[in-house]
Amino acid sequence: MQRLTIPILTLLIALTIAACGGPAAPASGGAPAGATPGPTKVALALGYIPDVQFAPFYMAQERGFYGAEGLDVEFRHTTSTDLLKLIGTGELSFGVASGDEVLVARSQGVPLVYVGAWFQKFPISVIALEKAGIRRVGDLKGRTIGVPGRFGATYVGLRALLLSAGLSESDVQIREIGFKQVQALTEGQVEAVVGYTNNEPVQLRALGQAITTIEVFDHVTLASNGIVTNEKTLRERPELVEKLVRASLRGIEDVIARPDEALDTVLPKYTPEAAPRREILRQVVQVSLPLWQSEQTAQRGIGYSDPAVWTASRDLLRRLNLLGGEVDLDKVYTNRFVSK
Amino acid sequence: MVSAAGTSRVREERGGGPARSEERATAQGRERRERRGMARRPWPGALTVPLSLLGGLLAWKLLVVARDYPAFVLPAPERVAARFLLALRDGTWWRHTEATLVESLAGFALGFAIATVLGYLLAKSPPLERVVAPYLAASQALPVVAIAPLLLLWFGFGLLPKVLIAALVVFFPILINTVSGLRQIDPALRDVALVFGATRRQLFTLVELPLALPTLLSGVKIGFTLAITGATVAEFIGADRGLGVLLNISNGLFDTPLLFVALLTLVGLAMLAYGLVTALERALIRW
Numbered sequence: 001m002q003r004l005t006i007p008i009l010t011l012l013i014a015l016t017i018a019a020c021g022g023p024a025a026p027a028s029g030g031a032p033a034g035a036t037p038g039p040t041k042v043a044l045a046l047g048y049i050p051d052v053q054f055a056p057f058y059m060a061q062e063r064g065f066y067g068a069e070g071l072d073v074e075f076r077h078t079t080s081t082d083l084l085k086l087i088g089t090g091e092l093s094f095g096v097a098s099g100d101e102v103l104v105a106r107s108q109g110v111p112l113v114y115v116g117a118w119f120q121k122f123p124i125s126v127i128a129l130e131k132a133g134i135r136r137v138g139d140l141k142g143r144t145i146g147v148p149g150r151f152g153a154t155y156v157g158l159r160a161l162l163l164s165a166g167l168s169e170s171d172v173q174i175r176e177i178g179f180k181q182v183q184a185l186t187e188g189q190v191e192a193v194v195g196y197t198n199n200e201p202v203q204l205r206a207l208g209q210a211i212t213t214i215e216v217f218d219h220v221t222l223a224s225n226g227i228v229t230n231e232k233t234l235r236e237r238p239e240l241v242e243k244l245v246r247a248s249l250r251g252i253e254d255v256i257a258r259p260d261e262a263l264d265t266v267l268p269k270y271t272p273e274a275a276p277r278r279e280i281l282r283q284v285v286q287v288s289l290p291l292w293q294s295e296q297t298a299q300r301g302i303g304y305s306d307p308a309v310w311t312a313s314r315d316l317l318r319r320l321n322l323l324g325g326e327v328d329l330d331k332v333y334t335n336r337f338v339s340k
Numbered sequence: 341m342v343s344a345a346g347t348s349r350v351r352e353e354r355g356g357g358p359a360r361s362e363e364r365a366t367a368q369g370r371e372r373r374e375r376r377g378m379a380r381r382p383w384p385g386a387l388t389v390p391l392s393l394l395g396g397l398l399a400w401k402l403l404v405v406a407r408d409y410p411a412f413v414l415p416a417p418e419r420v421a422a423r424f425l426l427a428l429r430d431g432t433w434w435r436h437t438e439a440t441l442v443e444s445l446a447g448f449a450l451g452f453a454i455a456t457v458l459g460y461l462l463a464k465s466p467p468l469e470r471v472v473a474p475y476l477a478a479s480q481a482l483p484v485v486a487i488a489p490l491l492l493l494w495f496g497f498g499l500l501p502k503v504l505i506a507a508l509v510v511f512f513p514i515l516i517n518t519v520s521g522l523r524q525i526d527p528a529l530r531d532v533a534l535v536f537g538a539t540r541r542q543l544f545t546l547v548e549l550p551l552a553l554p555t556l557l558s559g560v561k562i563g564f565t566l567a568i569t570g571a572t573v574a575e576f577i578g579a580d581r582g583l584g585v586l587l588n589i590s591n592g593l594f595d596t597p598l599l600f601v602a603l604l605t606l607v608g609l610a611m612l613a614y615g616l617v618t619a620l621e622r623a624l625i626r627w
Binding site for chain 1: 410411412413489492493496497577578579580585588589591592593594595596
């Protein structure tokens with residue numbers, strides 16, 4: 001038994017490594033080649049389970065915006081880190097992810113390009129029960145704050161927020177609580193939690209909790225969710241990128257114009273399990289709409305990336321020591337597919 | 341059902357070929373077998389392990405060179421080694437490894453204690469086994485990743501839920517091996533001991549424990565490595581330290597070399613645990 005175990009273990013490790021590398025083989029791109037007259041198949045990765053938050057993309061599908069561009073879009077649901085890696089290897093061509101993650105990934109050599117902004121405001125909030133008396137960033141000093149983990153938008157948002165008030169991680173007690181913010185806060189296990197502006201505050205209020213929130217976007221500038229592709233797709237199939245971005249941005253505009261209709265369409269088809277929570281989800285959508293718009297988008301159209309935001313984001317992430325290497329901002333994002 | 345599953349695992353573990361299966365587990369036969377096995381162990385073990393490790397490293401390096409993978413997909417071994425040294429110097433590595441070690445050791449101890457006591461009772465009392473068996477089977481149907489968030493919620497975010505999750509994973513294989521280890525003892529041996537006037541305690545320390553020990557240790561071997569997995573899963577869900585946390589952090593930073601450092605540390609811990617129990621096995625079963 002013992003004689004065989006270690007060689008077998010080693011072999012298994014080697015095989016696992018080989019298998020992990022396997023699918024990343026010669027980057028084939030998400031879409032098939034061939035100039036068949038039918039629609040072009042393309043996969044769009046979304047960084048979470050099917051959820052009403054992705055309504056703009058579901059609506060672009062349901063209203064036929066993708067179809068009108070000659071695209072046959074298939075949604076893939078995974079985590080945003082995984083989808084960025086898959087786009088980086090060329091296994092997928094398109095996904096939706098946060099600008100700060102794109103910057104971190106670029107700094108590690110993942111060849112991603114952000115081609116259309118969806119959120120104009122970084123949608124992260126610090127939430128506390130009203131009785132805790134947390135109203136300003138400075139009030140967080142010495143408090144116990146729950147985050148899902150030391151990764152992702154919630155963690156970056158919290159650290160950036162603390163930095164804006166001259167605080168650091170050591171001035172507060174950070175607790176990793178998984179995605180159990182609502183429970184951890186109501187059970188009193190932490191004094192504040194970090195969550196998504198359009199989710200946890202809505203859930204907590206629906207539970208009848210009196211809460212206070214501090215919005216990260218009121219204090220810090222961070223690039224947020226948008227459409228991401230890889231350098232290869234951008235170089236070799238710019239027309240495909242243009243079509244996908246154009247149709248997706250129409251989806252965003254459509255939800256802004258008719259949010260209730262979007263909910264009625266998306267809920268039964270994409271998230272039937274959530275149907276009993278329709279009223280909460282309606283509020284989630286309502287709270288989301290202003291996050292997708294800004295003065296900039298009023299002038300330059302939905303999807304616009306503000307260069308100042310990207311510069312500030314990169315500098316902030318560098319100060320937070322999250323960037324592995326140098327980042328050339330000209331390669332990170334582009335506005336060439338955004339009209340107006 | 342428990343004992344059936346246990347017996348088949350015992351056979352696998354022992355690798356008992358047809359030549360062995362006809363001999364019932366008499367003390368003499370076992371002793372002879374153990375000696376024979378030990379005499380053959382030293383040299384192939386000493387040579388194959390470094391060779392196979394070297395081969396694995398070489399294959400890894402070749403794969404990276406041949407397919408020209410970027411570091412975020414598959415980092416070359418020397419990049420991982422450099423990252424390891426960096427994590428070692430800045431204290432990252434030990435901070436996380438220590439947490440996983442503490443959780444898995446405590447989880448193992450807890451799981452082991454409960455499983456052996458319960459296992460002894462079940463082996464002695466078939467009616468009790470019939471009562472408990474459905475719950476044992478049910479407990480194995482629950483994926484750890486699914487109940488870990490619940491345990492975190494119920495027991496807070498400190499050390500306890502991680503230890504409980506590790507203990508939970510350890511519990512079943514040790515229980516099964518305890519039960520089957522005791523069950524496979526030839527009843528005739530027990531009768532002989534009783535005829536010669538052995539007390540209950542003597543029966544346990546002189547007959548049951550020594551004879552069940554090899555099977556029990558097989559369970560320990562599996563359980564020890566599983567404890568590490570259990571602790572890591574718990575950390576993955578919500579913790580501030582541990583290799584599961586390091587996996588999450590490095591993943592979020594797209595730092596694949598650091599991810600490999602965490603993974604290889606887990607592999608190393610499992611191999612170390614396995615080696616320790618194997619050494620213990622040799623020391624204990626030598627008499």
